[in-house]
Amino acid sequence: MLSYLLQRLGLAVVTCIFISALTFVIIRLPPGDFVDAYIANLTASGSSVSQEQAAAMRVEYGLDRPVIVQYARWMGRVLQGDFGVSMVWRRPVSEVIGDRLWLTMVVSLAALFLTWAIALPIGIYSAVRQYSIGDYVFTTLGFIGLAVPNFLLALILMYLGFRYLGLSVGGLFSPEYVQAPWSWGRVWDLMKHLPLPAAVLALAGTAQLIRIMRANLLDELRRPYVVTARAKGISERRVVLKYPVRAALNPFASSIAYLFPYLVSGSIVVSLVLGLPTVGPLLLQALVAQDMFLAGAIVLLLGVMTVIGTLISDLLLMWIDPRIRLEGRA
Amino acid sequence: MSATAAQDRWAEATQLRLTWWRFRRHRLAVVSLFIIVLFYLVAAFADFLAINDPHATDARRSFIPPQSIHLFDEDGFNPHVYGLRGVRDRQTFQLIYTPDPNRKLPVRLFTRGYTYNLLGLFETDIHLIGIEGGQRTDGIFLLGTDQLGRDLFSRMIVATRVSLSIGLAGVTLSLLLGIILGGVSGLYGGWVDTLIQRVIEVLRSIPTIPLWMGLAAALPNTWSTTQVYFAITIIISLIGWTDLARVVRGRFLSLREEDFVVAAELAGASQGRIIFRHMLPSFASHIIAAVSLALPAMIVSETALSFLGLGLRPPAISWGILLQDAQNIQVLANAPWLLSAAVPVILVILAFNFLGDGLRDAADPYG
Numbered sequence: 144m145l146s147y148l149l150q151r152l153g154l155a156v157v158t159c160i161f162i163s164a165l166t167f168v169i170i171r172l173p174p175g176d177f178v179d180a181y182i183a184n185l186t187a188s189g190s191s192v193s194q195e196q197a198a199a200m201r202v203e204y205g206l207d208r209p210v211i212v213q214y215a216r217w218m219g220r221v222l223q224g225d226f227g228v229s230m231v232w233r234r235p236v237s238e239v240i241g242d243r244l245w246l247t248m249v250v251s252l253a254a255l256f257l258t259w260a261i262a263l264p265i266g267i268y269s270a271v272r273q274y275s276i277g278d279y280v281f282t283t284l285g286f287i288g289l290a291v292p293n294f295l296l297a298l299i300l301m302y303l304g305f306r307y308l309g310l311s312v313g314g315l316f317s318p319e320y321v322q323a324p325w326s327w328g329r330v331w332d333l334m335k336h337l338p339l340p341a342a343v344l345a346l347a348g349t350a351q352l353i354r355i356m357r358a359n360l361l362d363e364l365r366r367p368y369v370v371t372a373r374a375k376g377i378s379e380r381r382v383v384l385k386y387p388v389r390a391a392l393n394p395f396a397s398s399i400a401y402l403f404p405y406l407v408s409g410s411i412v413v414s415l416v417l418g419l420p421t422v423g424p425l426l427l428q429a430l431v432a433q434d435m436f437l438a439g440a441i442v443l444l445l446g447v448m449t450v451i452g453t454l455i456s457d458l459l460l461m462w463i464d465p466r467i468r469l470e471g472r473a
Numbered sequence: 474m475s476a477t478a479a480q481d482r483w484a485e486a487t488q489l490r491l492t493w494w495r496f497r498r499h500r501l502a503v504v505s506l507f508i509i510v511l512f513y514l515v516a517a518f519a520d521f522l523a524i525n526d527p528h529a530t531d532a533r534r535s536f537i538p539p540q541s542i543h544l545f546d547e548d549g550f551n552p553h554v555y556g557l558r559g560v561r562d563r564q565t566f567q568l569i570y571t572p573d574p575n576r577k578l579p580v581r582l583f584t585r586g587y588t589y590n591l592l593g594l595f596e597t598d599i600h601l602i603g604i605e606g607g608q609r610t611d612g613i614f615l616l617g618t619d620q621l622g623r624d625l626f627s628r629m630i631v632a633t634r635v636s637l638s639i640g641l642a643g644v645t646l647s648l649l650l651g652i653i654l655g656g657v658s659g660l661y662g663g664w665v666d667t668l669i670q671r672v673i674e675v676l677r678s679i680p681t682i683p684l685w686m687g688l689a690a691a692l693p694n695t696w697s698t699t700q701v702y703f704a705i706t707i708i709i710s711l712i713g714w715t716d717l718a719r720v721v722r723g724r725f726l727s728l729r730e731e732d733f734v735v736a737a738e739l740a741g742a743s744q745g746r747i748i749f750r751h752m753l754p755s756f757a758s759h760i761i762a763a764v765s766l767a768l769p770a771m772i773v774s775e776t777a778l779s780f781l782g783l784g785l786r787p788p789a790i791s792w793g794i795l796l797q798d799a800q801n802i803q804v805l806a807n808a809p810w811l812l813s814a815a816v817p818v819i820l821v822i823l824a825f826n827f828l829g830d831g832l833r834d835a836a837d838p839y840g
Contacts, residue, residue, distance in 0.1 A: 154671065154674065154675075157671070157675065158674075158675045158678055158679075161675050162679055165679075165684065166687075169684075169687035169688065169691065172687075172688070172691030173690075173691050286823065286826065286827070287823070289822075289826060290769070290819055290822040290823040290826060291819055291822075292773045292776065292777065292818065292822070294777060294780060295796070295815045295818065295819070298796070298799060298800070298805075298812065298815070299812065299815065301802055301805075302802070302805050302806075302809060302812060305802055305805075305806055306806070306809070401677065404677070404678055404679060404680045404681070405680075407680040407683075408680040408681050408682035408683065409682070411680075411682050411683055411686070412682060412777055412780070412781065415781065415800075416800065426683060426686060427686065427781060427782075427783075430686055430687065430690035430783065431690065431782070431783075433690070438687060438690070439687075441683065442683045442684065442687050445680050445683050446679050446680065446683075446684075449678060449679065449680050450678055453678045
């Protein structure tokens with residue numbers, strides 16, 4: 144068990160290093176370096192920078208050193224919580240990102256819980272009542288859920304809400320709370336706005352999870368122990384819920400590992416359509432303006448958050464499935 | 474046919490035939506196959522099917538609502554559309570073009586329009602349908618026009634080409650990567666296998682869209698449409714290969730132990746012969762199924778990137794670029810027909826998903 148834990152932890156660290164290297168590549172990809180962009184930015188606003196000043200800045204930021212050294216320095220600063228300065232906002236990157244990172248996580252997690260809450264009962268129903276009308280309806284809905292990309296769904300819902308209900312469905316806060324400091328009222332306001340984006344994000348994952356749950360439970364229901372339980376006269380509800388459902392639950396825990404990156408990805412595009420104050424719109428702005436420190440910080444933070452989510456899912460899986468614990472010991 | 478005759482037929486059938494029989498049982502998959510073939514035909518003959526030049530802008534005909542073709546008039550069968558008439562809005566003093574029922578423009582087959590290159594073979598200006606006569610602003614706008622007065626129907630038809638081909642190109646590239654890396658992984662095992670599996674795990678745990686956005690945004694502005702097209706294809710396939718590699722590896726692992734492979738090995742067949750003559754035919758169908766499930770993901774990726782403005786750039790036309798116009802709720806409220814570009818996206822993704830499902834079931838016809 145300990146070796147399994149260490150192995151997972153090691154993989155998570157390697158993944159984080161890999162993500163940071165990739166982020167650094169992205170930061171360095173645009174032609175020219177940080178100082179060029181900075182000078183262009185200053186020139187655009189009217190002031191000028193001399194050649195000597197530019198050279199001094201390059202030395203100060205270590206841009207005259209080899210790439211590896213630059214990467215190491217950047218990583219060193221990042222580990223101390225210093226992500227550099229955003230050129231567009233002219234403020235430290237961590238200040239610009241602020242609450243947005245947490246709101247991204249809140250939206251993604253809400254979508255994850257919603258996925259579970261919907262997929263579990265429907266999956267059980269579809270398996271127990273295989274080939275019933277309800278099963279077909281849910282299967283069809285599931286296919287449509289898989290086929291409609293979530294940003295399109297957001298777009299369509301926005302239009303329908305605007306057209307037929309006359310309300311704007313975007314945003315995460317009511318106007319009076321947008322700039323307000325955190326309070327219980329603001330949290331409650333957030334809760335009221337969460338369901339729509341969460342549902343939009345959750346749809347595709349739900350469809351997938353229902354199919355997995357249904358297939359797994361169908362396999363379990365054919366096992367001899369289910370027949371035995373039935374022969375002993377246990378009520379149908381208990382026969383299904385007591386063991387087969389529990390055995391079929393594993394994919395729910397492991398679903399974090401593949402659903403979470405997917406949800407975080409999706410939240411970026413959906414946020415843009417629905418105007419959510421997550422890191423999505425910020426990332427797009429930063430990329431278009433080539434504000435690379437800001438963009439890099441966002442990509443890095445999202446990646447690391449996802450890795451942590453995956454790690455939690457592994458631990459959860461280990462906790463609920465003894466087979467994995469035993470495998471690790473062997 | 475008696476039961477034994479049917480059994481004989483089954484016993485004599487080739488694997489391909491068995492696969493086809495199994496596939497035919499999945500009705501939705503057959504319909505989907507038909508739809509997909511239709512889409513690719515549209516892509517191949519896009520310019521012939523387009524009515525108006527998809528790039529031609531005309532401010533005077535911006536945001537014209539969808540027009541329908543009227544098949545009959547008082548003289549009997551006479552397909553026609555109404556011409557456009559400029560009306561000055563009394564409040565804004567803007568000239569707004571609206572259909573004029575008094576001016577009928579006959580719709581004819583095989584009319585002359587803009588010049589294009591048919592299948593790269595020869596130049597022609599014949600289009601399937603068009604109007605005869607009329608002024609410069611007149612035309613058939615089955616799905617309306619966008620802000621710049623471009624015909625949405627023609628743009629959607631032409632977009633099919635880019636959107637579908639980028640999916641194919643992306644899948645081909647990831648298949649290549651997937652077969653090589655998955656094959657090496659499954660065939661040799663050991664530390665190579667461990668390394669490749671770890672790389673796959675790492676790639677899968679990264680949220681893809683921020684990564685794609687970062688890579689796509691770094692493409693220089695000076696690149697031509699074609700260069701951007703290929704760069705986007707590479708970016709999309711760089712991350713999409715992991716699923717295919719897993720399928721290939723799994724197949725290699727399970728086939729390595731099969732009797733017929735061991736027999737071929739003992740008979741002294743070379744490794745290349747074993748792989749290409751014995752193993753490949755028995756898992757080719759699985760790969761085709763995996764590809765048809767990977768294709769829609771590629772198409773969505775391109776659409777999402779272009780939708781964000783980081784993918785293909787105008788004047789290239791893809792479904793994502795068309796949807797970009799529909800991003801703004803104010804624009805959408807005035808011109809809801811801009812959203813119609815979502816229909817082919819959803820249709821193609823659904824069709825590919827059903828097709829992939831049917832193929833996966835048919836891939837192993839002995840089961």
